[in-house]
Amino acid sequence: xxxxxxxxxxxxxxxxxxxxxxxxxxxxxxxxxxxxxxxxxxxxxxxxxxxxxxxxxxxxxxxxxxxxxxxx
Numbered sequence: 001x002x003x004x005x006x007x008x009x010x011x012x013x014x015x016x017x018x019x020x021x022x023x024x025x026x027x028x029x030x031x032x033x034x035x036x037x038x039x040x041x042x043x044x045x046x047x048x049x050x051x052x053x054x055x056x057x058x059x060x061x062x063x064x065x066x067x068x069x070x071x072x
Contacts, residue, residue, distance in 0.1 A: 001009075012023055041048075058064050 012020055015023065055064070
């Protein structure tokens with residue numbers, strides 16, 4: 001365990017049990033969500049690569065335009 005994580009858990013241990021459980025549920029949900037995203041991205045790598053190639057081809061053909069966030 002890293003020093004920072006150990007320190008965070010030490011601080012969390014000082015919380016009331018109800019707050020500790022709330023924090024634990026949040027952390028477990030976040031970790032599960034990260035695993036799901038990792039899994040989805042790893043399974044979609046070939047599709048993302050294909051979309052990247054298509055976007056680059058469109059750009060080379062002059063069919064793209066600069067994104068200006070203030071104009072969205």
